[in-house]
Amino acid sequence: MFDWLQHFSDWLIYSVFQIGASTRLGIALNFFVYDVVKILILLFVIVFLMGIINAYLPIEKLRDYLHRKKLYGLEYLFASTFGAITPFCSCSSVPLFIGFVQGGIPLGVTFAFLITSPLVNEVAIALFIGMFGLKATLIYAVSGILLGTIGGWLLGKLKLDHLLSDWVKKILANKLQQFEYEEEKLTFRQRLPEITRGAWDIVKGVVIYVVIGIGIGAAMHGYVPENFFNQYLGGGQWWTVPLAVLVAVPMYANAAGIVPVIQVFVAKGVPLGTAIAFMMATVGLSIPEATLLKKVMTMKLIAIYFGVVTFFIILSGYIFNLIL
Amino acid sequence: MSTIIKVLGPGCPKCKTTFHNVEEALKQLGIEATLEKVEDIEEMMKYNVLTTPVLIINDAIKIKGRIAQVEEIKALLK
Numbered sequence: 001m002f003d004w005l006q007h008f009s010d011w012l013i014y015s016v017f018q019i020g021a022s023t024r025l026g027i028a029l030n031f032f033v034y035d036v037v038k039i040l041i042l043l044f045v046i047v048f049l050m051g052i053i054n055a056y057l058p059i060e061k062l063r064d065y066l067h068r069k070k071l072y073g074l075e076y077l078f079a080s081t082f083g084a085i086t087p088f089c090s091c092s093s094v095p096l097f098i099g100f101v102q103g104g105i106p107l108g109v110t111f112a113f114l115i116t117s118p119l120v121n122e123v124a125i126a127l128f129i130g131m132f133g134l135k136a137t138l139i140y141a142v143s144g145i146l147l148g149t150i151g152g153w154l155l156g157k158l159k160l161d162h163l164l165s166d167w168v169k170k171i172l173a174n175k176l177q178q179f180e181y182e183e184e185k186l187t188f189r190q191r192l193p194e195i196t197r198g199a200w201d202i203v204k205g206v207v208i209y210v211v212i213g214i215g216i217g218a219a220m221h222g223y224v225p226e227n228f229f230n231q232y233l234g235g236g237q238w239w240t241v242p243l244a245v246l247v248a249v250p251m252y253a254n255a256a257g258i259v260p261v262i263q264v265f266v267a268k269g270v271p272l273g274t275a276i277a278f279m280m281a282t283v284g285l286s287i288p289e290a291t292l293l294k295k296v297m298t299m300k301l302i303a304i305y306f307g308v309v310t311f312f313i314i315l316s317g318y319i320f321n322l323i324l
Numbered sequence: 325m326s327t328i329i330k331v332l333g334p335g336c337p338k339c340k341t342t343f344h345n346v347e348e349a350l351k352q353l354g355i356e357a358t359l360e361k362v363e364d365i366e367e368m369m370k371y372n373v374l375t376t377p378v379l380i381i382n383d384a385i386k387i388k389g390r391i392a393q394v395e396e397i398k399a400l401l402k
Contacts, residue, residue: 059374059389092375092389094334094365099374167366198390205337292334295365 002038009034024223032218035260039130039210040203043256046126047202050087051195059086059096063103076112076156079105080148083116084141087202093117094292101164102171108156115309116148119284123206124255131263132272139320140276147280147312155308163301209257217260224268241317244274248281249310255283273320280313327357327401332368333377339363341391342377349397357401 009030013019019026062082066075093114100110120141128137161172262275290302297305329346333339343361350357362368371378375389379397386392386400 063374092336095368095376096374098365098369099372102369102372171369194390197393201391 002034005034005038008037028218028221028223031221032214035130035214035218036211039127039214039256039260040207042130043123043126043206043210044199044203046129047087047122048195048199050085050122051198053085054087055191055195057085062086063100063105066100066105066109067103073153075106075109076149076153077145079109079112080116080145080152083113083148084120084145086117087122093289094295097293097296098168098171101168106156107161107164108152108154110152111155111305112148112152115151115284116145118289119148119280120144121255121283123202124259124279124283127210127255127259131259132266136272136276136324139324140280143276143316143320144280147309147316151308151312155305158304160301160304163298163304165296165298168296206254206256209254210260213257213260217264220261220264221267224264240271241274241277241321242314244278245281245310245314245317248278249285249306250287251282252286252288253282255279258282271321272324273317273322276320277313277317280316281310284313285309327355328360328382329357330360330362330380331377332362332371332373332380334365334368335363336376338391339377342379345392345394346379346397349394349401352394353398353401355401 010021012033013026013030014021017029019029021027021030059082066079066082069075071078096117097110097114100113101107125137125141128140132140161169164172258279262279266272266275285306290306293302293305329350331339331343331346333342339361343359346359350359368376368378371380371385373385373388377391378385378389379387379392379400381400387396
C-alpha cells in the first residue's frame with residue numbers, strides 16, 4: 001500500500017540528497033521521511049473516519065442510549081466501546097464524568113468509559129496501524145476495550161460512590177431524569193467541511209509529536225544495535241512487564257510521540273506485549289489526569305482507580321507476551 | 325440588552341482558541357458584548373454539557389465540543 005512512498009523516500013534521500021543507502025545517516029533519514037509521511041496520511045484518514053462516526057453518534061446520544069436501555073451487563077462493554085470511538089480530550093474527561101453520573105449512568109459504567117477513552121484513541125490506532133500492522137492494532141484495540149469493560153465492572157462492584165467529591169454526591173442525589181439534546185439536522189455534504197477541518201486540526205495538533213517521536217525512533221533505528229534491548233528487557237523475565245508499566249503510569253506522553261519510539265524498542269528485541277502494556281500505561285494513566293480527576297474524586301478513589309487499571313494493564317502485558 | 329457570551333472550558337487549548345475567536349469576531353463586527361470565560365467545573369455542569377469547549381450566547385448553547393470558528397461566531401451574532 002505504501003510502496004510508492006518507499007520509492008519516494010529512497011529517491012529523496014539516496015538520489016536527491018546523495019546520502020548513501022548503506023550509511024547510518026542514510027538509513028535513519030530514509031526511515032524518518034517514510035514514517036513521517038506514512039503516519040500523517042494514516043492519521044488523517046483514521047481521524048477523518050472517526051469524525052464521520054462522531055457526527056452521527058454524538059456523545060449525548062450515547063449517554064441517552066446507555067441511560068434508556070436495559071443491557072443486562074453489556075452496558076460496560078458498550079460504554080467501553082463508546083469510550084474508544086469518541087475522540088479523547090483530557091480536558092473533556094471531567095465534564096464527561098459528571099455528565100454521565102448526572103444522567104443516571106452507574107459509576108462502574110462511567111468508569112468503563114473513562115478507562116477506555118484515553119486508552120484506545122484514534123491517534124494511537126493510526127500510529128499502531130502504521131508501525132505494527134493491522135493484527136497488532138486489532139489486539140491493542142480489542143484488549144483495551146475489554147480492559148475498560150472488566151475494569152469498569154470491577155470498580156462498579158466495589159461500590160465506591162461514597163468516595164466521590166461532596167459536590168458530585170450532591171449532583172448524584174438529584175439526578176436529571178430527562179435530558180434533551182438537539183440533534184443537528186445536517187446532510188453529509190453540509191457536515192463534510194466541519195469533519196475535514198476537525199480531522200485537520202487534530203493532525204496539526206499532533207504533527208510535532210509525530211516528528212519528534214519518529215525522529216527519536218529513526219535515530220535509535222540507525223544507531224542502536226540489533227537485539228540491544230534483548231540483553232536487558234527481552235529475556236522474558238517476569239518483572240519486565242510490571243516495571244515497564246509502573247515507569248509509564250506517571251508519565252504523560254502523546255500517543256503520537258510514544259508509538260514510534262516503542263516500535264524501535266520492539267524492533268530491537270523488546271517483546272511486543274511489554275511494549276503495548278507500556279504504551280497503554282503511558283496514554284491511559286498520568287499525573288495530569290489524576291490532577292484533573294481530583295475535582296470529582298477523593299484521593300482514595302483516584303488511587304483505587306489507578307490501581308485497578310494498572311493491575312489490568314500489567315495482566316494484559318503478560319497475556320500479550322503469551323499469545324503473540 | 326447587550327449580548328452575553330460565555331465560553332465554557334477548563335482551560336484547555338481548544339477552549340482558549342474558542343475564547344480568542346469570540347474576541348476576534350466581536351472586534352470584526354464592532355459589537356459590544358459581555359464576554360465571560362467559565363472555567364469552574366461546577367458552574368459548567370449547570371449547563372449540562374458533556375464536551376468542551378462550549379459557546380453560549382444569551383444562555384443558549386450554540387456550539388459544543390469543538391472550536392468555534394470566527395466566521396461561525398459572526399454568523400451567530402448577527
